[in-house]
Amino acid sequence: MSFMIVNPMTKKGDIRVETTQAADRWRSISDLKRQPDTFSYLIFFFSGVAALVYEISWSRQVGLLFGHTIQASAVVLSTYFAGMAVGYLVGAKWSLRVLPLLGYGVAELVVAAWACLIPFLLACSESHSFAAFLSSSSIGWQLTARVLFCFLLLLPATTALGITLPMMAEYLSRQRSRDMADPTNAGRVSLAYALNTAGALVGVLSATFFLLVVVGVRTSSYVAAVVSAACGVAAVLIAKKQKSRVERRASAGSGQSARDSQLSWFFVAALSGFGTLALEVLYTRMFSLVFHNSTYTFGMVVAVFLASLALGAALAARLQRRYRIEGLVGWSACSGALAVTFSVLTFVALTGLDYYDFGESFSQYISGALMLVILVVAPPITLLGMLLPLVWKAAGLGKRAGIVVGRLTAVNTISAALGAMAASFLLLPWLGLWQSFVLLAALFYVAGFVLLLRNGRLVWACGGALILVAVAMFALRSPVEINYGGTQLDEQLVRRWNSPYGWIDVVRDENTGSFRVRQNLHYRFGRTGDNAREYRQAHLPLLLHEQPQDVLFMGLGTGLTAGGAIPHREVKNAVAVELIPEVLEAARLLAEYNYGVVDHPKVDVCVDDARHYLLATDLRFDVIISDLFVPWESESGYLYTVEHYRVARDRLKPDGLFCQWLPLYQLGAREFELIADSFASVFPVTTIWWSEMDASKPVIALVGGDAPLELNADRLAERLTALERATTSSNQDLRTVEQFYDNYQGDWMPRNPSRLNTDEHPRVEFLTPISNRDRKMIVSLALLEYFDNVLSQLPSSAVALHTDGEPKSATARQRRAWQRLILFGGTIP
Incomplete structure (x- = not known):
């Protein structure tokens, strides 16, 4: 209550003037009190933006060193979270020893400074x-070395990031003589947390749709450092202005809460972190069944996840003022568990597990996919996102905000890292996708059930449990998935592996009897019915080399391409590098079609990221063959960068050749030229060869080396004859020297050498999904136009075919006329 003292001798009009002036002064004081809060909320929002840009940028940079594998991603994520947890604990301890906003500002400045050092x-x-x-043959040593390296590399920055939350929580509550259990303090801290999470959402969207491809991967972290530095400077300036009037108070007492009650809230905080991050992994995995799995679709899932967490925190800030906190936590956990099980049924009902193909353009596709993710993910994660802010308040009786928030969030964060790893390496491989959802829902419901019982809500708790059991039974069966292969694709499931990379299936086509290896229902690694084509992807580059003794295959799939090297007498040693371990088992099932390549004595099969293998190996090869990688899949664009080609060239022998197979039907002209220009910037001689002359699914190869190719027709004829005798599948297109040479299209000359696909600007990864959804792939009429305007105009001088020292070959014009006829037939003018 406020009082105003009035001079009794003052005139009536003067009293009105003085009253008005006092009211103005009161409003000014109130504005000054509110202004720091407004600025602190704004600062914390931008801090969230920078934090997620850091995480995305650093994970990509470290991935180039470790390899873009699930294990490497888990290492980066766990060490990032571990450093944050250290920061939460340090912030909790220091929040009472320094001015909170000053400590916050210094932490942001430390983040900015260290972020500038990480790329170096x-x-x-x-x-x-x-x-x-970092790639020891001992898995234990390799994991230990990578964890320590990554943890120490990121520790200064992640610790400083973690310090910011308890410092901000203490600042927002320090201006009032109340503990964290007070509704006002709890509401203010929860609102700040919601805004910080909303900032993280903006960070994901800005990095995915703009920063990474336009600004650059490393440069994005520098941009985030500028944002962090601005937040730090602003916080320090505000803290200095308030320093003279901030009263330092001793910390509040430890409170009267029972020890077992405090432990229960730590358990709920741990469950919230573990379950929420495990659900993020599961939802990302679930949507990979129907999406094209580009960086954009993965970014959408993360963005909706963060938006839901922010909304949950905002709801917690509002509801905790009106309802008893223990019951509210129980309702949140139980309703979130029910929503998780319903989300599985919603996903299956809306998609039918069909490949998502909404809209006629990229923007329409993204809009529709975003709505689908919101309908499935937002309800359960919003409800579960309330848990951590509610637990802060529940455990905060008699305790200062910085301590409560720092300690509970540290437990939550460590558990989140464990949850993400458990979902990837335990739940998905051992239980399966739908079973993992039900298990996590059950864990949340049990915690909520206990809290509801403690609040006398027995009927509601038991009723919800019955609903959960009923819905879980439907979710576990997932009847659409059981019958999907047979009813939708005319395929019979032979065997399935639940891998961290998704479902790896071997299926049999019921119409042709051929076998396929597929990932997540819709992505194919090849089929046995295409033996000649798959073998040709090995035969052609091997025949271009005079004596290919040591060969490397990047990618295994069905094993047909790598198996194509076995009949070549010249090949003494072959290495096949495959990212997904379960694909090796799938290829082993197809041994009768791929020459038993997985267990063949002259083939060594390695499980690794192909680029990382090249970086770590000491071996040198005569020929390196890069398989057909889906160019729009997230992070596959790094297999088409200038830096990747440089590493590959360094692993070639002096006369070695690198062959990059490209699916034109999965590329637009823009992306093809990006890859070809990047390839040609590394290899002085780059030639183009056809594998599949099919206008609907054209496949070509870029073959690079240091010198023009000199082919001896007589020697080539001998090798073709020997190959024909040794192979189990006749190749009609490679029986004669003339047929072989007719696959030569020309020599690629860079069209835009100033704009390449690099590690810093992975343009192919971000542009190909747009071309794919905008229907701009190089197929049919688009291929005809590109063939006439570009491919048929290429020079043709880097390959010479000789017989007894004399050149022998059809003219380029004759060869291209024949290629055009095969591709498009005689009906197209």
Whole structure:
């Protein structure tokens, strides 16, 4: 209550004037009190933006050193979270020893400074010797070395990021003599947390749709550092202005809460972190069944996840003022568990597990996919996103905000890292996708059930449990998935592996009897019915080399391409590198079609990221063959960058050849030229060869080397004859020297050498999904136009065919006329 003292001798009009002036002064004081809060909310919002840009940028940079594998991603995520947890604990301890806003500002400045050093430190580490050190044959040592390296590399920055939350929580509550259990303090801290999470949402969207491809991967972290530095400077300036009037108070007492009650809230905080991040992994995995799995679709799932968490925190800030906190936590956990099980049924009902193909353009596709993700993910994650802010208040009786928030969030964060790893490496491989959803829902419901019982809500708790059991039974069966292969694709499931990379299936086509290896229902690694084509992807580059003794295949799939090297007498040793371990088992099932390549004595099969293998190996090869990788899949664009081609060239022998197979039906003209220009910027001689002359699914190869190709027709004829005798599948297109040479299209000359696909600007990864959804792939009429305007105009001088020293070949014009006829037939003018 406020009082105003009035001079009794003052005139009536003067009293009105003085009253008005006092009211103005009161409003000014109130505005001054509110203004720091407004600025602190704004600062914390932008801090969230920077934090997610850091995480995305750093994970990509470290991935180039470790390899873009699930294990490497888990290492980066766990060490990032571990550093944050250290920061939460440090912030909780220091929040009472320093001015909170000043401590917050210093932490942001430390983040900005260290973020500028990380790219430099990683650049110093990207050497062959260091990569080999991080790739020991001992899995235990390799994991330990990578965890320690990544943890120490990110520790200063992640610790500083973690310090910011308890500091901000203490600042927002320090201006009032109340503990964290007070509704006002709890509401203010929850609102700040919601805004910080909303900032993280903006960070994901800005990085995915703009920063990574336009600004650059490393440069994005520098941009985030500028944002962090601005937040830090603003916080320090505000803290200095308030320093003279901030009263330092001793910390509040420990409170009267029972120890077992406090432990129960730590358990709920741990369950919230574990379950929520495990659900993020599961939802990402679930949507990979129907999406094209580009960076955009993955970014959408993360964005909706963060938006839902922010909304949940905002709801917690509002509801905790009106309802008893223990019952509210119970309702949140139980309703969130029910929503998780319903989300599985919603997903199956809306998609039918069909490949998502909404809209006629990329923007329409993204809009429709976003709505689908919102309908499935937003309800359960919004409800579960209330848990952590509610637990802060529940455990905060008699305790200061910085301590409560810091300690509980540290437990939540460590559990979140464990949840993400458990979902990837335990739940999905051992239980399966739908079963993992039901298990997590059950864990949340049990916690909520206990809290509801403690609040006398027995009927509601038991009723919800019955609903959960009924819905879970439907979710576990997932009847659409059971029958999907047979009813939709005319395929019979032979065997399935639940891998961290998704479902790996071997299926049999019921119409043709051929076998396929597929991932997540819709992505194919090849089929046995295409033996000649698959073998040709090995035969052609091997025949271009005079004596290919040591060969490397990047990618295994069905094993047909790598198996194509076995009949070549010249090949003494072959290495096949495959990212997904379960694909090796799938290829082993197809041994009668791929020459038993997985267990063949002259073939060594390695499970690794192909690029990382090249960086770490000491071996040198005569020929390196890069398989058909889906160019729009997330992070596959790094297999088409200038830096990747440089590493590959360094692993070639002096006369070695690198062959990059490209699916034109999965590329637009823009992306094809990006890849070809990047390839030609590394290899002085780049030639183009056809594998599949089919206008609906054209496949070509870029073959690079240091010198023009000199082919001896007589020697080539001998090798073709020997190959025909040794192979189990006749190849009509490679029986004669003339047929072989007719696959030569020309020599690629860079069209735009100033704009390449690089590690810093992975343009192919971000542009190909747009071309794909905008229907701009190089097929049919688009291929005809590109063939006439570009491919048929290429020079043709880098390959010479000789017989007894004399050139022997059809003219380029004759060869291209024949290619055009095969591709498009005689009906197209």
